[in-house]
Amino acid sequence: MLMKGSFQHLSLRVYGAAAIVLCVIVLALFAPLIAPYGESQIVSGMWESPSRDYLLGTDSLGRDMLSRIIYGARNTGGIAVMATLLAFVFGVSSGFLSVVAGRVVDNIVGRIFDIVLSAPTLIVALFSLTMFGTGTLVLILVIGITEGARIYRVARATAIDIDVKDFVLVARLRGESVRYLILKELLPNAFVPLMAEFGLRFCFVLLFISTLSFLGLGLQPPTADWGSMVRDNADAIGFGIFTPLVPAAAIAALTISINVIMDWFVSNYGVARNEA
Amino acid sequence: MRRDGNRLPAGAPLLKVENLVITGRQGDVDKEIVSNATFRLAAGEVLGLIGESGAGKSTLGLASAGYTKNGCRIASGTVHYRDRALDMLPARQLQALYGDRISYVAQSAQASFNPAHRLLEQVIEPALAHGVCRRAEAITRAGQLFRDLGLPDIGLLGRRYPHEVSGGQLQRVMIAMALICDPDIVIFDEPTTALDMTTQIDVIAAIRQVIRGSGMAALYISHDLALVTQLADRVLVMRNGRIVEEGAVADVILAPTHAYTRMLVAARVHKKIRSDATGTVETGLAVRNVAVSYGNHRVVEDVSFNLPKGRTMAIIGESGSGKSSLARAIAGIVAPAHGKIRFGATDLAPRFQRRTPEQLRSIQMIFQSPDVSLNPKHSVGDVIGRPLEFYKGQKGAERDGNVRRLLEMIELDPSMIDRKVNDLSGGQKQRVCIARALAAEPELIICDEITSALDPLVAEGMIALLTDLQKRLALSYLFITHDFSSVEGLADEVIVMKGGTVVETGATEDVFNSSRDPYTRTLLSAVPRMELDWLDRVLKTRQLAQAG
Numbered sequence: 001m002l003m004k005g006s007f008q009h010l011s012l013r014v015y016g017a018a019a020i021v022l023c024v025i026v027l028a029l030f031a032p033l034i035a036p037y038g039e040s041q042i043v044s045g046m047w048e049s050p051s052r053d054y055l056l057g058t059d060s061l062g063r064d065m066l067s068r069i070i071y072g073a074r075n076t077g078g079i080a081v082m083a084t085l086l087a088f089v090f091g092v093s094s095g096f097l098s099v100v101a102g103r104v105v106d107n108i109v110g111r112i113f114d115i116v117l118s119a120p121t122l123i124v125a126l127f128s129l130t131m132f133g134t135g136t137l138v139l140i141l142v143i144g145i146t147e148g149a150r151i152y153r154v155a156r157a158t159a160i161d162i163d164v165k166d167f168v169l170v171a172r173l174r175g176e177s178v179r180y181l182i183l184k185e186l187l188p189n190a191f192v193p194l195m196a197e198f199g200l201r202f203c204f205v206l207l208f209i210s211t212l213s214f215l216g217l218g219l220q221p222p223t224a225d226w227g228s229m230v231r232d233n234a235d236a237i238g239f240g241i242f243t244p245l246v247p248a249a250a251i252a253a254l255t256i257s258i259n260v261i262m263d264w265f266v267s268n269y270g271v272a273r274n275e276a
Numbered sequence: 277m278r279r280d281g282n283r284l285p286a287g288a289p290l291l292k293v294e295n296l297v298i299t300g301r302q303g304d305v306d307k308e309i310v311s312n313a314t315f316r317l318a319a320g321e322v323l324g325l326i327g328e329s330g331a332g333k334s335t336l337g338l339a340s341a342g343y344t345k346n347g348c349r350i351a352s353g354t355v356h357y358r359d360r361a362l363d364m365l366p367a368r369q370l371q372a373l374y375g376d377r378i379s380y381v382a383q384s385a386q387a388s389f390n391p392a393h394r395l396l397e398q399v400i401e402p403a404l405a406h407g408v409c410r411r412a413e414a415i416t417r418a419g420q421l422f423r424d425l426g427l428p429d430i431g432l433l434g435r436r437y438p439h440e441v442s443g444g445q446l447q448r449v450m451i452a453m454a455l456i457c458d459p460d461i462v463i464f465d466e467p468t469t470a471l472d473m474t475t476q477i478d479v480i481a482a483i484r485q486v487i488r489g490s491g492m493a494a495l496y497i498s499h500d501l502a503l504v505t506q507l508a509d510r511v512l513v514m515r516n517g518r519i520v521e522e523g524a525v526a527d528v529i530l531a532p533t534h535a536y537t538r539m540l541v542a543a544r545v546h547k548k549i550r551s552d553a554t555g556t557v558e559t560g561l562a563v564r565n566v567a568v569s570y571g572n573h574r575v576v577e578d579v580s581f582n583l584p585k586g587r588t589m590a591i592i593g594e595s596g597s598g599k600s601s602l603a604r605a606i607a608g609i610v611a612p613a614h615g616k617i618r619f620g621a622t623d624l625a626p627r628f629q630r631r632t633p634e635q636l637r638s639i640q641m642i643f644q645s646p647d648v649s650l651n652p653k654h655s656v657g658d659v660i661g662r663p664l665e666f667y668k669g670q671k672g673a674e675r676d677g678n679v680r681r682l683l684e685m686i687e688l689d690p691s692m693i694d695r696k697v698n699d700l701s702g703g704q705k706q707r708v709c710i711a712r713a714l715a716a717e718p719e720l721i722i723c724d725e726i727t728s729a730l731d732p733l734v735a736e737g738m739i740a741l742l743t744d745l746q747k748r749l750a751l752s753y754l755f756i757t758h759d760f761s762s763v764e765g766l767a768d769e770v771i772v773m774k775g776g777t778v779v780e781t782g783a784t785e786d787v788f789n790s791s792r793d794p795y796t797r798t799l800l801s802a803v804p805r806m807e808l809d810w811l812d813r814v815l816k817t818r819q820l821a822q823a824g
Contacts, residue, residue: 165648165649166643166645166648166649167648167649167650167651169609169643169649170641170643170649170712171662172628173607173608173609173628173636173640173641174636174662174663174666174667174716175628175633175636175666176666184651184654185651188651188653188654189651189652189653
């Protein structure tokens with residue numbers, strides 16, 4: 001009975017988290033339709049209190065905070081999704097290849113990623129953004145590659161665990177190709193741990209983008225982005241105005257929701273697989 | 277000892293289990309794992325609990341100590357230890373009993389010891405944790421237990437870490453740990469299943485030695501009736517969560533009443549159903565002076581043999597004998613250090629990567645554990661259909677038709693084609709592995725300990741199936757095993773290996789009936805027999821051998 005109670009409690013949490021994530025996705029997709037004002041439209045004086053016209057008040061330049069949060073979902077969330085996906089495709093494919101294709105490939109790929117990992121991510125990111133400019137594409141590529149190196153490690157470790165199982169040996173003895181081994185034997189069994197990693201990585205990427213924006217190297221003004229919105233309005237805290245807390249809360253809500261969903265996913269599918 | 281006066285007189289009721297029902301959560305429904313179990317354990321009595329995997333014997337064994345695994349619970353019924361209802365006792369009071377009054381010996385000692393601590397500390401820990409005695413006294417007692425269990429001196433062995441000790445010794449150290457508080461009840465959960473047969477004899481002899489006359493009661497859980505016969509006073513036979521038979525050991529094995537027990541007793545009697553393949557002897561596999569090394573460590577030394585087409589060769593040895601390494605060399609998984617492997621008319625490349633698809637197809641291998649040799653994400657159709665696709669380019673309905681035909685051949689329902697392999701039982705999984713090998717239409721199948729993870733009756737069925745398939749398809753088998761009894765009815769010839777070298781080869785009957793090699797005889801005698809005094813006779817023979 002105790003189990004049942006905690007199970008229901010859990011699903012309530014998961015529903016809440018899913019609602020938040022869904023909400024962010026909808027906001028991101030239909031930002032121009034939903035937002036009451038334009039992304040960089042100055043509508044009023046700075047740091048106005050919430051009112052019927054401006055539900056969340058206005059920011060340091062007098063732009064509508066709600067509209068900027070909605071556009072921010074599109075910019076920050078969109079880049080985070082793209083960068084994480086890139087990091088995954090990159091990290092997982094090279095990690096699996098390392099395991100399946102033999103020791104020589106493993107050593108070469110492994111050492112390349114060691115070089116990437118040996119430099120602190122923030123330094124690498126700052127350096128490349130300064131060199132190549134602060135465009136969206138550069139941002140996605142830089143984060144995709146540096147985070148990909150971390151995912152490579154996880155993917156490789158996961159693949160090694162599966163690779164020692166006899167069913168992979170059976171497939172190898174049949175003469176199967178590297179492609180078949182990765183797609184049909186390894187990937188389906190690595191799905192759950194990789195999904196868990198995806199949730200975690202997405203949060204790191206989101207926070208990293210926010211960090212870069214906060215430092216002024218992420219998305220450039222007037223593009224709305226949750227990280228830079230915290231920075232732009234940071235001074236307001238000194239006057240007791242809650243405006244900078246709004247984008248901060250948005251970042252926190254999305255990060256926590258994704259973690260809750262991933263926890264639920266792993267505990268359900270991960271455990272079910274082991275018990276069967 | 278602190279509680280000497282506390283022990284109940286032999287024969288007094290110690291544990292009383294009544295109408296016990298245990299359920300486990302499967303998905304969203306509670307499933308009955310143990311139904312309506314009632315039994316008693318008297319002080320000083322050894323009760324054997326027999327059943328195949330999934331029969332609920334471990335669940336019942338643990339529940340008689342008031343313990344249920346995660347997800348399981350006692351739905352109804354009572355468990356009384358002395359005057360206490362264990363099923364109602366709060367966790368804290370149960371903890372006070374565990375390790376002290378009631379202790380547990382698990383199947384795998386390797387998995388049960390903490391690898392970061394020395395053995396002595398772990399053995400005396402229960403005594404210190406329960407405040408039974410002081411450290412010095414605990415060490416003295418542990419020393420005495422080590423002597424009784426036939427272990428080396430505690431001063432030497434106690435300083436070691438778990439990985440520095442052999443499996444058989446570690447299992448006995450775990451028994452010492454369970455007995456350190458001089459408990460009323462010890463629950464043995466398949467304590468010898470993970471061991472070699474010759475080691476198994478040492479361990480059960482040690483268990484019998486310490487239990488007899490100590491006044492301890494024991495619950496001995498096992499799938500092996502012959503083994504339990506050597507230890508227990510009474511046995512309970514379980515099947516599908518129910519106790520189907522209960523009685524004194526002699527009564528149960530001499531006059532079993534339930535049909536299942538009768539099958540268990542009969543399972544050990546092997547029929548000779550040999551393929552009488554005389555006539556033309558066409559060479560299939562020829563192994564010439566093969567040696568295998570891992571680094572500088574030589575595990576197989578200069579082995580040669582011929583396996584004619586349509587015949588069966590068994591390679592028998594204990595763990596570490598090099599039998600699996602030899603099989604792996606033949607399959608090309610490891611390259612031999614030297615020597616040649618010839619198949620049909622051609623030499624095989626040392627590693628499978630260099631062999632032709634045709635060569636790969638004609639030699640198939642089946643592994644010990646069906647759980648890890650099938651991809652849990654694949655369906656039965658995926659598994660068996662893949663070799664058909666891969667080697668013959670079959671697709672769609674043609675492939676599915678052939679998969680169904682293969683399922684029939686291995687005596688499974690063709691409608692199982694869409695089932696996920698995880699939904700199958702161990703025996704069904706191993707049959708699917710056989711079907712996957714057959715799908716490639718091989719000439720030789722290497723079977724690496726394929727029955728050792730299976731229950732005796734299921735293993736029996738597997739051997740019968742392989743024999744039948746051999747007759748129909750003219751297959752050759754290379755059968756790797758540690759269990760002499762499993763190949764008696766199957767193999768034409770046997771090779772006995774020890775420490776990487778061949779100690780004996782010969783026709784199966786000759787080796788079984790009149791082997792002169794002492795090691796072969798030790799192995800042969802280590803197969804538990806369904807006889808009351810089997811263990812006594814084996815131990816006596818050993819003493820004589822050592823004396824002479």
